[in-house]
Amino acid sequence: MxxxxxxxxxxxxxxxxxxxxxxxxxxxxxxxxxxxxxxxxKLISMHGISEIMGALPEKEWVPKAPSLRRKLGIxxxxxxxxxxxxxxxxxAEDLLKPYGKNRGDIxxxxxxxxxxxxxxxxxxxxxxxxxxxxxxxxxGAAIITQTDMLKASYGPYARALQRICAEEVFHAQHxxxxxxxxxxxxxxxxxxxxxxxxxxWEALLMFFGPAxxxxxGSTKQDATIKYKIRTKTNExxxxxxxxxxxxxxxxxxxxxxxxxxxxxxxxxxxxxxxPDWTEFKxxxxxxxxxxxxxxxLRRHSYEHNAWVRDALAAVVN
Amino acid sequence: MSNVENGMSKAYKNxxxxxxxxxxxxxxxxxxxxSEWLGLAPHIEEDVASSSIAQDSMxxxxxxxxxxxxxxxxxxxxxxxxxxxxxxKNSILTERVNGEGYYMxxxxxxxxYHVVRSYFYTQAKKAKVDSLCxxxxxxxxxxxxxxxxxxxxxxxxxxTWFKQLLSSTDVAKEKMQQAIELVMEDFGDMFSxxxxxxxxxxxxxxxxxxxxxxxxxASIAPVFAKLQIEVPEIPETPxxxxxxxxxxxDLESALATLSEVYRIDPAAGW
Ligand SMILES: [Fe+2]
Ligand SMILES: [Fe+2]
Numbered sequence: 001m002x003x004x005x006x007x008x009x010x011x012x013x014x015x016x017x018x019x020x021x022x023x024x025x026x027x028x029x030x031x032x033x034x035x036x037x038x039x040x041x042k043l044i045s046m047h048g049i050s051e052i053m054g055a056l057p058e059k060e061w062v063p064k065a066p067s068l069r070r071k072l073g074i075x076x077x078x079x080x081x082x083x084x085x086x087x088x089x090x091x092a093e094d095l096l097k098p099y100g101k102n103r104g105d106i107x108x109x110x111x112x113x114x115x116x117x118x119x120x121x122x123x124x125x126x127x128x129x130x131x132x133x134x135x136x137x138x139x140g141a142a143i144i145t146q147t148d149m150l151k152a153s154y155g156p157y158a159r160a161l162q163r164i165c166a167e168e169v170f171h172a173q174h175x176x177x178x179x180x181x182x183x184x185x186x187x188x189x190x191x192x193x194x195x196x197x198x199x200x201w202e203a204l205l206m207f208f209g210p211a212x213x214x215x216x217g218s219t220k221q222d223a224t225i226k227y228k229i230r231t232k233t234n235e236x237x238x239x240x241x242x243x244x245x246x247x248x249x250x251x252x253x254x255x256x257x258x259x260x261x262x263x264x265x266x267x268x269x270x271x272x273x274x275p276d277w278t279e280f281k282x283x284x285x286x287x288x289x290x291x292x293x294x295x296x297l298r299r300h301s302y303e304h305n306a307w308v309r310d311a312l313a314a315v316v317n
Numbered sequence: 318m319s320n321v322e323n324g325m326s327k328a329y330k331n332x333x334x335x336x337x338x339x340x341x342x343x344x345x346x347x348x349x350x351x352s353e354w355l356g357l358a359p360h361i362e363e364d365v366a367s368s369s370i371a372q373d374s375m376x377x378x379x380x381x382x383x384x385x386x387x388x389x390x391x392x393x394x395x396x397x398x399x400x401x402x403x404x405x406k407n408s409i410l411t412e413r414v415n416g417e418g419y420y421m422x423x424x425x426x427x428x429x430y431h432v433v434r435s436y437f438y439t440q441a442k443k444a445k446v447d448s449l450c451x452x453x454x455x456x457x458x459x460x461x462x463x464x465x466x467x468x469x470x471x472x473x474x475x476x477t478w479f480k481q482l483l484s485s486t487d488v489a490k491e492k493m494q495q496a497i498e499l500v501m502e503d504f505g506d507m508f509s510x511x512x513x514x515x516x517x518x519x520x521x522x523x524x525x526x527x528x529x530x531x532x533x534x535a536s537i538a539p540v541f542a543k544l545q546i547e548v549p550e551i552p553e554t555p556x557x558x559x560x561x562x563x564x565x566x567d568l569e570s571a572l573a574t575l576s577e578v579y580r581i582d583p584a585a586g587w
């Protein structure tokens with residue numbers, strides 16, 4: 001007998017890679033190799049949980065936002081981030097089905113610290129300028145990496161990213177508007193942005209991940225490129241970030257806190273001082289400046305509201 | 318009906334101003350407390366949904382403060398951020414903390430309290446907004462018409478939570494009953510106009526206090542009947558009347574937080 005049933009694992013893999021090479025979209029119920037599924041689960045649940053953990057640093061500034069309009073703006077942004085988390089966790093949940101796992105398990109993985117969240121969301125927010133800088137540069141950085149995955153081979157992720165990227169553009173504008181207002185303001189306000197940039201610079205460089213395995217011992221970029229989930233490397237993204245934002249940072253009269261940073265005309269690349277990758281490893285091990293506080297807040301509110309989820313499950317109608 | 322600026326008597330303008338402060342301060346404080354829940358709601362879908370309600374309420378606060386600004390009372394941001402606690406006219410219920418703990422640390426917020434406060438407050442807001450649609454002050458009528466459209470969804474949202482949690486586990490029922498008691502203790506000034514009662518009522522800015530109470534009771538009665546619980550009594554005299562600038566410590570801490578950055582330099586652009 002021939003046909004689908006008789007296809008060996010090897011045949012299925014060949015067929016799968018043909019589809020990937022042909023630029024076809026893989027859907028949730030399609031056959032996929034274990035490595036592909038696991039790569040996606042890791043990537044998408046980390047992305048989803050980072051959106052949710054990422055709401056916490058900005059949320060700190062929601063009640064304090066310095067005008068009614070800014071209060072409205074930042075509330076809307078934090079809401080969008082939670083919405084992104086919701087969208088992505090649904091995509092991850094579909095991938096987890098064969099393992100009999102769901103959203104509750106994703107949350108438990110976060111609490112057990114098996115599932116990590118993005119390095120930038122472990123950082124402290126000290127002033128209102130941080131709220132602006134997160135929107136302007138962190139969301140700006142996210143747009144760069146996420147836009148690259150708009151054509152990801154996994155259809156449900158690519159479609160979620162379409163919507164997310166559209167909203168991220170508004171977030172970057174929201175952040176830029178806060179920064180512009182401060183840049184055009186008093187000396188004290190200008191100082192707030194410079195001080196925020198100084199504190200965030202290394203975290204921004206780390207955002208894109210290490211250039212190669214040799215830096216930190218591991219990087220997820222290889223499998224994601226092989227399966228056409230993304231096309232560019234971590235370093236490509238970092239260079240794109242420099243291209244886009246260095247001119248804007250300088251035009252605001254700000255100084256990049258790296259005196260070695262320059263564009264090498266011959267090599268056509270930005271040369272910069274490496275951030276402390278040992279620190280990066282610590283941060284993503286949840287040993288960053290605010291890692292444990294934010295995890296605790298999430299853990300605690302999850303446990304504290306367990307009675308509500310129990311009550312909802314018990315309502316029959 | 319054209320009482321705006323030109324030709325408005327001083328007494329009429331004072332009455333409008335007094336009412337607008339009550340409406341604006343209620344919405345600001347309610348939205349502020351709701352925004353402290355961001356990221357901490359019982360599940361992610363709820364976080365998104367209740368955040369949208371908090372934003373709408375903040376939007377309503379902006380509309381009312383803008384009307385005050387239009388009357389020449391002051392800039393909307395100064396009015397929202399700089400007035401001291403004893404000049405605030407919000408009801409006590411809206412200023413109450415969500416539970417133990419500061420939002421920047423690890424707070425123990427009470428979802429049952431949030432549901433009951435939101436449901437009762439939203440129904441009270443509905444009673445007022447319906448009446449404001451017939452106000453003698455035309456700009457208030459326009460604002461009320463816009464607000465009324467969004468209120469439908471808010472009421473539905475909180476009513477659903479209210480019904481669900483009161484028809485579920487014993488733990489949920491008990492927490493809800495406790496929350497109802499707590500909320501009602503502070504409900505005495507919800508429909509009060511304070512010392513501006515006569516001015517607000519005589520100028521037909523809004524219907525009378527007693528009519529608002531009746532409208533609120535009528536709006537929640539069917540839900541209570543279905544749940545087989547009694548409609549709670551509104552306290553005759555409030556223990557503190559927010560409409561007269563009497564407040565709890567909770568308001569002071571709320572104001573300190575919401576104006577912390579603005580106060581660095583109120584003259585600067587933010
Ligand atoms: Fe996002
Ligand atoms: Fe964003």
